Amino acid sequence: MDPSQTNQGVIPAPNNKPENSSPSLLRRNPLITRFIGIFAGLIVIIVLGIFIYQNYPFGQAAKASKEFYTGYLVKASQAKCDKNNQRCFRLLDSTGKVILFISPDGIKVRKSALMAMLGQLVRIKGIKIDKPPEPLRVIATQMESSSGEASKQGLIRKALMGLGGYSPADSPYTREAGTNSKSTSLYWRNIEPTMGTFNWGGGTTGAEREIQLCNDLNIPCNIMIGVAPAWAVTKSSQSLLANYQPKDKTPSNADWYCPEAPINMNNPSDANDNVVKQHFVDFVKKAAERYDGDGIDDAKGSNGRPLTVQSFLMYNEMDYYERNCGQAPWNTKHPEDDGKPFEGRRDGDLNKNGKPDWQDYADLQKDFYYAVKEVNPNLKVNFGTYGNFEILDQHYNGDEKTFLYKVLAHLQRTYSSSDAKFAQSFPYFDVMNAHYYEVYHCNTPFQEHDEYSVGGVRGEISWMKNIFAKFSKEGKLLERPFVLSEISDPYPFSAGSHQEEVMAINLWKIFAQSFSTGAEEVRWYDLGFGDPQFGLLEVKKKPDLPRKRPAFGAYQRLFNNLNGYGFHSIDFSNYDNLEGYLFVPVSASSTSNKIKTGNLANQPSSIINNSKEILWSIPTRPDFCSLKGSNWGNVREPVPAPPTIQKRFVATSIHTEDPFGKSQDITDGKTGDLDARRDGKITINISSAPLIVTVKN
Numbered sequence: 234m235d236p237s238q239t240n241q242g243v244i245p246a247p248n249n250k251p252e253n254s255s256p257s258l259l260r261r262n263p264l265i266t267r268f269i270g271i272f273a274g275l276i277v278i279i280v281l282g283i284f285i286y287q288n289y290p291f292g293q294a295a296k297a298s299k300e301f302y303t304g305y306l307v308k309a310s311q312a313k314c315d316k317n318n319q320r321c322f323r324l325l326d327s328t329g330k331v332i333l334f335i336s337p338d339g340i341k342v343r344k345s346a347l348m349a350m351l352g353q354l355v356r357i358k359g360i361k362i363d364k365p366p367e368p369l370r371v372i373a374t375q376m377e378s379s380s381g382e383a384s385k386q387g388l389i390r391k392a393l394m395g396l397g398g399y400s401p402a403d404s405p406y407t408r409e410a411g412t413n414s415k416s417t418s419l420y421w422r423n424i425e426p427t428m429g430t431f432n433w434g435g436g437t438t439g440a441e442r443e444i445q446l447c448n449d450l451n452i453p454c455n456i457m458i459g460v461a462p463a464w465a466v467t468k469s470s471q472s473l474l475a476n477y478q479p480k481d482k483t484p485s486n487a488d489w490y491c492p493e494a495p496i497n498m499n500n501p502s503d504a505n506d507n508v509v510k511q512h513f514v515d516f517v518k519k520a521a522e523r524y525d526g527d528g529i530d531d532a533k534g535s536n537g538r539p540l541t542v543q544s545f546l547m548y549n550e551m552d553y554y555e556r557n558c559g560q561a562p563w564n565t566k567h568p569e570d571d572g573k574p575f576e577g578r579r580d581g582d583l584n585k586n587g588k589p590d591w592q593d594y595a596d597l598q599k600d601f602y603y604a605v606k607e608v609n610p611n612l613k614v615n616f617g618t619y620g621n622f623e624i625l626d627q628h629y630n631g632d633e634k635t636f637l638y639k640v641l642a643h644l645q646r647t648y649s650s651s652d653a654k655f656a657q658s659f660p661y662f663d664v665m666n667a668h669y670y671e672v673y674h675c676n677t678p679f680q681e682h683d684e685y686s687v688g689g690v691r692g693e694i695s696w697m698k699n700i701f702a703k704f705s706k707e708g709k710l711l712e713r714p715f716v717l718s719e720i721s722d723p724y725p726f727s728a729g730s731h732q733e734e735v736m737a738i739n740l741w742k743i744f745a746q747s748f749s750t751g752a753e754e755v756r757w758y759d760l761g762f763g764d765p766q767f768g769l770l771e772v773k774k775k776p777d778l779p780r781k782r783p784a785f786g787a788y789q790r791l792f793n794n795l796n797g798y799g800f801h802s803i804d805f806s807n808y809d810n811l812e813g814y815l816f817v818p819v820s821a822s823s824t825s826n827k828i829k830t831g832n833l834a835n836q837p838s839s840i841i842n843n844s845k846e847i848l849w850s851i852p853t854r855p856d857f858c859s860l861k862g863s864n865w866g867n868v869r870e871p872v873p874a875p876p877t878i879q880k881r882f883v884a885t886s887i888h889t890e891d892p893f894g895k896s897q898d899i900t901d902g903k904t905g906d907l908d909a910r911r912d913g914k915i916t917i918n919i920s921s922a923p924l925i926v927t928v929k930n
């Protein structure tokens with residue numbers, strides 16, 4: 234069969250049948266006309282009846298023998314097949330999430346037919362669930378290719394992309410790059426340097442200028458609260474911090490590298506004692522009241538209107554496990570236990586209250602949540618920006634040893650009985666927040682968790698969803714929406730082949746993969762004023778102007794393409810050698826559209842005709858992560874080199890663009906159309922460098 238019939242780009246052929254030009258016989262004989270009318274009516278009723286019978290379950294018996302599963306048929310990587318070659322096929326939904334594992338032995342179709350259907354939207358009938366619960370092994374008696382399911386209504390969310398870290402509001406580069414999602418930080422230390430004295434800055438501080446920019450652009454602003462003042466930290470932990478100084482840093486830099494210990498929670502032997510925790514909660518309430526725009530104690534912007542934000546979270550990368558330098562003091566490990574940096578170490582108790590600091594963080598998260606909600610229930614509370622550090626290969630010691638799991642488990646265990654509002658409030662945040670760096674791409678847990686076999690950021694989000702699903706809320710598995718507040722692929726990280734051009738290419742790839750996870754906002758770290766290795770700009774010492782890296786242009790081009798678009802589905806047309814992510818326009822007046830998921834062919838022409846696909850070729854999937862090592866310093870390159878493949882788009886005209894600004898308009902049958910025919914399709918080469926292809930019909 235023609236594979237293009239099940240591709241995303243299929244447009245239903247217009248009905249070109251000529252009108253019946255000779256109705257004279259029918260007009261002459263009304264009896265025949267009536268007979269034909271009744272007959273046609275009966276046919277319609279029968280067809281409709283069969284359709285309803287096949288697609289809607291009737292009663293319990295029908296539900297129990299549900300026989301229709303529709304999804305994209307793919308092969309699992311060899312590593313995931315068991316000895317008997319079971320579960321080697323899978324059925325995926327349009328986002329790459331697994332619907333069913335399929336045993337090839339149980340499918341009564343020829344192997345060659347099965348192979349021909351790979352990557353296509355297929356419909357499986359006669360399924361018998363052989364071995365519940367998950368993972369399902371299914372015995373399918375029939376399998377057929379389906380030209381489009383698309384019956385499920387999905388929500389297409391506007392892709393919100395921005396810059397994480399420090400993207401200053403007063404820099405022209407922030408606006409030039411483009412942003413519709415933003416974060417900024419409120420440092421407790423700067424605002425309340427001595428207890429009870431507040432210096433908010435009245436719209437002139439960095440943080441309030443950032444909020445002003447969000448408000449000017451009408452985009453969500455997300456606020457990180459952290460970095461305690463010295464008076465809020467136990468004295469004993471301050472001296473303890475000396476042990477955590479990086480050896481290569483001079484004492485004068487210590488303040489930057491080790492800014493704080495966990496705040497004083499309740500340490501009877503310390504002069505500051507437990508008043509500090511209440512001060513923190515009061516500070517959070519003041520901040521929330523200042524930026525909720527409800528007319529009470531609101532900060533005013535330069536235009537006289539209140540400054541408003543969307544969400545608050547507590548601490549950056551609080552799960553860092555070692556030395557606790559760099560604003561992340563809540564998951565330390567005692568080096569005196571040493572051996573390995575993570576495994577086997579005792580939990581740190583830097584604030585000396587007799588409890589592990591991760592547990593202090595969990596308790597504080599609950600207080601933080603209630604503080605913000607008390608001020609204004611419309612404000613969102615996010616989980617702190619989770620760095621996922623423990624999942625690095627050498628530190629990963631099982632899901633239940635990770636900071637995220639331990640915090641959730643502690644909150645559930647401690648407050649399910651003692652907090653009357655537990656059922657509504659658990660897990661004490663509305664939105665999960667995480668960071669992803671491309672050097673983690675091939676980490677084992679990430680690789681295992683992405684059913685589409687991309688791994689990387691898709692695997693990371695999937696892994697975290699899996700952690701959530703170990704807990705329940707109101708009788709259902711716990712779920713939370715996600716924000717990726719930092720993604721990046723820094724340059725230069727180590728010697729080797731990693732180049733600034735690779736950074737630009739990977740920027741497109743990681744953003745596309747990130748949006749396919751359903752993340753509500755995705756931000757690149759960063760513009761360049763915070764950390765030179767990560768920047769879109771190479772910021773030199775004054776008075777030199779920053780130099781734009783290729784990634785700056787790549788970011789800007791991606792923003793211009795995706796602004797007003799939302800992720801629709803993964804392109805399964807060449808599962809083995811293609812990664813493709815489809816985006817469709819979202820109505821300008823809202824942040825999301827109800828839209829048909831599944832096959833793009835079933836969408837209205839207004840959507841097909843303006844769809845965009847970000848796509849590139851890949852080495853055959855199971856080989857993708859064959860490169861050894863995956864930690865900082867090891868640069869991941871696809872092994873072996875990806876092939877150049879041909880891809881056909883159903884279109885009369887397309888526009889292609891690459892991360893470096895090279896673009897082309899191609900018309901069916903004209904220059905650039907590799908099939909050289911005017912056949913309603915345009916054929917182009919896809920290589921490992923991504924392209925954005927906009928269909929223009």
Ligand SMILES: [Ca+2]
Nearest residue numbers: 522527529531
């Ligand atoms: Ca207020």
Ligand SMILES: [Ca+2]
Nearest residue numbers: 582588589590
């Ligand atoms: Ca502690």
Ligand SMILES: [Ca+2]
Nearest residue numbers: 525527608609
């Ligand atoms: Ca309020």
Ligand SMILES: [Ca+2]
Nearest residue numbers: 902910912914
């Ligand atoms: Ca053509």
